[in-house]
Amino acid sequence: MDASGVNPRLLALIEEEKRKVIANEIIAKLTDTCWDKCITGSIGSSFSNSEVACLSNCAARFAELKMHIMQQFQKR
């Protein structure tokens, strides 16, 4: 990406804002997705062990999938 000639401070600001937006979006997406997949019964006063395991696995698998798809894209 050639951004020569653009104010470097503006670039740095844009990059920082992008990082914040992306981080927030990832958290929101994972929360939605993994809640739907893992919290399927009645809701208790804390998460059960299997729910905790599921949520942890879910976040890891989803991130893994996204990485994988990005790589597929770059290959095409």
Next chain:
Amino acid sequence: MDSSPELQRFLEQEKQNMMMKELVGKLTSICWDKCITSAPGSKFSSGESTCLTNCTQRYLDMTMIIAKRLQM
């Protein structure tokens, strides 16, 4: 705000990048929903892996077909 041609080019590139990222995000959601039908494990099962690969490839094939159609 600076509206130099360099900035225009940069912003156009950023738009392209964002569109690409949106498509990746959408594809991830769609194939996740289609293929991960039970509680996720510590890794993808081979069935899930196959489904996810197929889903990604077919979806991308479809976007190409549609794009070509619209050019006619």
